[in-house]
Each structure stands twice: as structure tokens, then as C-alpha cells.
Amino acid sequence: MNVDDISQVTVLGAGNMGHGITEVVAIAGYDVVMRDIEQDLVDDGYESIKWSLEKLSEKGIVSEDPETVLDRVDTEVDLETAVSDADLVIEAAPEQMEIKKDIFSDLDEFTPKDAILASNTSSLSITEIATATSRPEQVVGMHFFNPPVKMDLVEVIYGGETTDETAEATYEFVESIDKTPIYVRKDVNGFVVNSVLGPFSDEAAWMVSEGVADIEEVDAAMVHRRGYPMGPFELSDLTGIDIGYHVRKEAGRDIPPIVQEKVDAEDLGQKTGQGYYDYEDGDGTTYEAGQGEDVDTLRIEARIINEAARLIGNDVATADAIDTGMRLGAGFPEGPCRRGDKIGLDAVLEKLETLHEEYDHERYEPSEHLRSLVESGKTGEEAGEGFYDYGGDGGERHYSTIEYELSEDGLLEVTLDRPERMNALNDDLMDEVVHLLDNSDLDEVRAVTFEGAGDRAFSAGADITGFAGREPYEAAITEFFEVVAEYPRPTLAKIDGFCLGGGHELALACDLRIATEGSEFGFPEINLGLLPGGGGTQRAMRMLSDARAKELVFRGEHISAERAQNWGLINRAVPESEFEETIEEFLDDLVYGAPIALQKAKRVMNVGRDQDLEAGLELESQAFGHLLATDDMQEGAAAFMEDREPEFEGK
Numbered sequence: 001m002n003v004d005d006i007s008q009v010t011v012l013g014a015g016n017m018g019h020g021i022t023e024v025v026a027i028a029g030y031d032v033v034m035r036d037i038e039q040d041l042v043d044d045g046y047e048s049i050k051w052s053l054e055k056l057s058e059k060g061i062v063s064e065d066p067e068t069v070l071d072r073v074d075t076e077v078d079l080e081t082a083v084s085d086a087d088l089v090i091e092a093a094p095e096q097m098e099i100k101k102d103i104f105s106d107l108d109e110f111t112p113k114d115a116i117l118a119s120n121t122s123s124l125s126i127t128e129i130a131t132a133t134s135r136p137e138q139v140v141g142m143h144f145f146n147p148p149v150k151m152d153l154v155e156v157i158y159g160g161e162t163t164d165e166t167a168e169a170t171y172e173f174v175e176s177i178d179k180t181p182i183y184v185r186k187d188v189n190g191f192v193v194n195s196v197l198g199p200f201s202d203e204a205a206w207m208v209s210e211g212v213a214d215i216e217e218v219d220a221a222m223v224h225r226r227g228y229p230m231g232p233f234e235l236s237d238l239t240g241i242d243i244g245y246h247v248r249k250e251a252g253r254d255i256p257p258i259v260q261e262k263v264d265a266e267d268l269g270q271k272t273g274q275g276y277y278d279y280e281d282g283d284g285t286t287y288e289a290g291q292g293e294d295v296d297t298l299r300i301e302a303r304i305i306n307e308a309a310r311l312i313g314n315d316v317a318t319a320d321a322i323d324t325g326m327r328l329g330a331g332f333p334e335g336p337c338r339r340g341d342k343i344g345l346d347a348v349l350e351k352l353e354t355l356h357e358e359y360d361h362e363r364y365e366p367s368e369h370l371r372s373l374v375e376s377g378k379t380g381e382e383a384g385e386g387f388y389d390y391g392g393d394g395g396e397r398h399y400s401t402i403e404y405e406l407s408e409d410g411l412l413e414v415t416l417d418r419p420e421r422m423n424a425l426n427d428d429l430m431d432e433v434v435h436l437l438d439n440s441d442l443d444e445v446r447a448v449t450f451e452g453a454g455d456r457a458f459s460a461g462a463d464i465t466g467f468a469g470r471e472p473y474e475a476a477i478t479e480f481f482e483v484v485a486e487y488p489r490p491t492l493a494k495i496d497g498f499c500l501g502g503g504h505e506l507a508l509a510c511d512l513r514i515a516t517e518g519s520e521f522g523f524p525e526i527n528l529g530l531l532p533g534g535g536g537t538q539r540a541m542r543m544l545s546d547a548r549a550k551e552l553v554f555r556g557e558h559i560s561a562e563r564a565q566n567w568g569l570i571n572r573a574v575p576e577s578e579f580e581e582t583i584e585e586f587l588d589d590l591v592y593g594a595p596i597a598l599q600k601a602k603r604v605m606n607v608g609r610d611q612d613l614e615a616g617l618e619l620e621s622q623a624f625g626h627l628l629a630t631d632d633m634q635e636g637a638a639a640f641m642e643d644r645e646p647e648f649e650g651k
């Protein structure tokens, strides 16, 4: 079976995961049967899909109308009828091995022989589930995150017998429903995301149990100093303290005393009203920025990074897969491998060794892979190589927050690739764009486009989670915008969705801007007690009237693409259906236009704008004179005379 053979999908289970997966698959255009054991359950699931589709449609996230999507969803109670035509079955039944095995045994009997049988389990062994069938090579893990409609990640897990063909078809199917798959190549407990997440809460709990920090301090430090979306205790309260407790018990791991205390008292988190924080009489979390200045956050991060290294060393997943998984599945600001490379793997190893010596416990035992990286001098970004290659020793630099492609015609397409954060600009992303542009070969590049990954945003601005703990002297971010603005080739921003704050400033640093009609523009910085610090105040004043520029900056409101076009902030606002075509038309002129003339025109216009007319005219005149002597000018004139398209070579 390969992905093109998949047209009919059945989802087993109409609960939160089941109906969410059904909805995602139907939105992508597949026919889906959603099955549960009782009609009431199926009806509730169907209603939930309907409600959710209406919301997504109101927000413009789903363009088809809800009824059309719902037409692709059938509901069923009888298992045999539900799966008899299925090419792919995704089981999302309760997390009990016996239930799963019964289902898979029935699936083996009722589904077509070549159907792929996937389980959405988050904690059970795929290998064991597969033993209930006579075709374990077609059984695979397909772990969605909750809620499937919002969460972009799906872990594709190999069971002991899963073939590459099955895993690849599943991986490609996940891509076809607009989700991001990562391979988990061995059926390890917790797969990737939960394995790496384990030490986050575990080490925090040991630290508090030992009295080296308190709960609020640890949560504040991890959120406000290290940029995690939640503190470890806050997260445990959300997921349920008993869940982590049972995972440790089943894996035979020691239980930190503070966890044992909470479980004994049945204070299990939000669901019982009381956990590490009080949700019944209190307002939940009580930590604040500024607390936890002395917390040793490396203790927690070293264990996370060590776990990631262990997975890589055991061939469970690549560094890239782990980092993607932790960003998309757990909301980490950056993956543990990338973070480890920044901290320095030698420092991480040293921390683990010190802890190991102090506590003599296996949880601090450095993994073989981490040791071997450090021993071979691959200690991270500063050394030029760690988990990733940073271009040390002539290697090619790995980019983790952007993607790019350079076509043969010379179009360099740059994608801001942090869709889970609306492509917010963090230090890595800005650094990677600067590195890419600084190292590009101008003989090969004729024009550059910037766009955002995903379907929600060009970019929602600078990454707000990275602001905490920043010193004023670290705030100089203009280099990034200036490198874009001064790049000697024409640049074009392809804007589809939110274009805010620093994202808006990036768009303004480009020469041209084309947007879909539904896009929104704004400088919301004022609402954060900031001002646009990436050139926005200055560029807006030069591009717009005073009144309009100040309206944008002072009010912090969004404006529509139509208004942005009327104000002259963007070149075109077009319906989504005309977006790519309009861009093609522009790029045709930029990519095949006379490169030196375009370069000179850009420079003269940018530099001349900030000078008086006389100086500007002087610049223009010098550039004009220079162009008269180029081969391109000869070619342009000859093509005109011969009534043909010119072929400029940039000479």
C-alpha cells in the first residue's frame, strides 16, 4: 500500500481524539467513517465535529463550508461495516491493551488484506498490539496530539515488524492531511515526545523534593528565564499528577517524594481542584516573572538533552525529528538538540557527571551518544558542530527555523518555518536568515521571496516568549532587518495571514509586498509596552502619511489587506485564488530582469530616499552612467531592436 492507494479512511472512536482525527482527515478531502460502540457516542462526536468546523470556517481557517466537509463523514456502530472498505484504519479507542488487541484482531478479520492498521496510542506498545493480527508488518503507530485540529504533530511509530512501506505510506498520509510527521523508528516507551518530556517534570520534582528550590521558583525560571510555555509543575497539574506517577511506576523508576505526597493526598492537579497549585479556592498558578533567579535550570535541561541524545544513539529518532517533535508536540521554544548545541554539550555532560557523582543515580548517567559527541569535539554551535552542523570544518550549516530553495533561474525562496508560533521571529531565525543571505552567491541569486510556513501567518512578530530576561543591551535586532533591506537583489514578501510587529517590519524591509485579501497588518507592540523596534516606526513614516503611520503605531490595531493597499503599504491585495499567479507575474520581471540595473535601481532608490533631491539625483546619474557601459544594456537594446525577449547575464 502506498499513500496514493489510500482514499477511504476509518477512525475507531468518536471521543476527543477520534472525532478530532476524523475532522482533520475529512478537512483534507478524504472520505471518513467514524465508528464508536454506541450510537450516542457517535452522534456526540459528529456534533462536536460540526461545531468545530463552524468555528474554523468563521475564523477562515477552513475555506470549504462545513456542510461540504461533513458530507465526507459517515458514522457507524457496526465494526465490520465500518472497516470493510477501509484502506487505512486509525484506532483511537481507550488506552487499554486488551481493548486494543480485541479491536486489532477484529480488524485483521474485517479489513481488506492490504489495509494499513494504525493505532493512535500514546503509551502502549505497537509491537504488542500488532501481535493480535496476522499482518504485524502493516501495523503502525500514528500518534496525534490533543486536540488534533490544532496540534500539528503526528508521531509515526514503527512496531517491531512494521515495514518501511507501511511507515512511509503512513508518513506521507500525515503530510497529505497537512500535519507534520516525525518518524519514531523503534517502539520505545513514551515514543519521542513523552520520553523527552519525562525529565522536564521529573527533575523539577526531585529538585523541589530535595529542597533546593520551591515549586513557584522552578516554574517561574523555566517559563520566564528559559521560555517554556508552562512550568513543569503547572504542566503536571494540567496532565494529571497521577499520569506521570503511573508512567514512572510502570517503567520501574523512583518516585520523587513530592509526587508521592500529592498522589497519596489525591491532589492530582486541575481535575481534582488541587495539585501543586490550588484551582478550587485559589486561581491556579501563582508564580511570577522574577522568581527563580537562582534556580539551576541546567539541571532540568541537561536531563532533557541527555534523553534526546539517548534516543538518537539508539536510532529511535534523528535530532531533527526530536526537535520538531518537541516544538510542535510540547510547545518547546526550541528543540532540546538545538538548545544543547547552544548551551554547549560539554557543559551539559559536565552537569550530568556532577549530578551522577553527587546522587549516584542512573537518571543522571550520561548517554553514550552525548559522551561520544563531546569526546569527538562536537560540543555544539561554538565548536562548529554538535547535534547539528553549523558549518564548522566546511560543513553545510543546518537551519532549524527557516527553509530555503534556490531555483536554477535564481529565485531564492525563504520560508520562515515556525508555524507553531505563527512564524514569530526568534534569535535563531533572524540569525539564520542573515547567515543565508550573507553566504548566498550573488551570481546565482536573482530575486528573493519570504513567506511564512503554515496557513495562518506570514509572521506574528518577534517571539514574545523570548523577551523575558533580556537585557536592554541585547535588544539590537535591527541588523536582521537591515541585511534584508540592503540585500542587493529585489526582495518580495508573500503575505498570507497575520503580518504583525517584527513580521510586518520584515515585510516592510522587503522591496515589494503582495498579500492575500484575508491578511492582516499591524504594529501591536504598543500593547506590550514596546514600540516597533525593527525599523517599523521609521519605515512607516517614510512610506505612509504621518497620520497613518502614527495610527498604526499608537493604536496597535490590525488593518485589513485592502486598507494596507489603499494606504500604499503593500503592492497588491488579491483573492487567495490569484495570489500565486500575481506573485509569478512580479517574479517574472524580477528574476529575468536586468540584474545590475535592478541592483542599482534598488540602491539608488533606498539611499536616495533619505537624502535631499540633489544628492539623490547625483546618485541616480552615476548609476545611470555605469549601466550604460554594461553588456546587459547592449543586450536590452539589441533585443528591443530585434523584437525579442532580452537574456540578461548580469554583466
Ligand SMILES: C/C=C/C(=O)SCCNC(=O)CCNC(=O)[C@H](O)C(C)(C)COP(=O)(O)OP(=O)(O)OC[C@H]1O[C@@H](n2cnc3c(N)ncnc32)[C@H](O)[C@@H]1OP(=O)(O)O
Pocket: 229, 331, 420, 421, 422, 424, 460, 461, 462, 463, 464, 465, 477, 498, 500, 501, 502, 503, 524, 525, 528, 530, 531, 532, 533, 534
Ligand atoms: C521588534 C519587534 C517586536 C515585536 O514584534 S513584538 C510582537 C508583536 N506581535 C504581537 O503582539 C502578536 C502576538 N500574537 C497575537 O496577537 C495572536 O497570536 C494572533 C492575533 C496573531 C493570532 O491569534 P490566535 O488566532 O488566537 O492564535 P494564538 O493562539 O494567539 O497563536 C497561536 C500560537 O502562536 C503563538 N504566537 C503568536 N504570536 C506569537 C509571538 N509574537 N511570539 C510567540 N508566540 C506567538 C501563540 O502563543 C500560540 O502558541 P500556543 O498554541 O503554544 O499557545
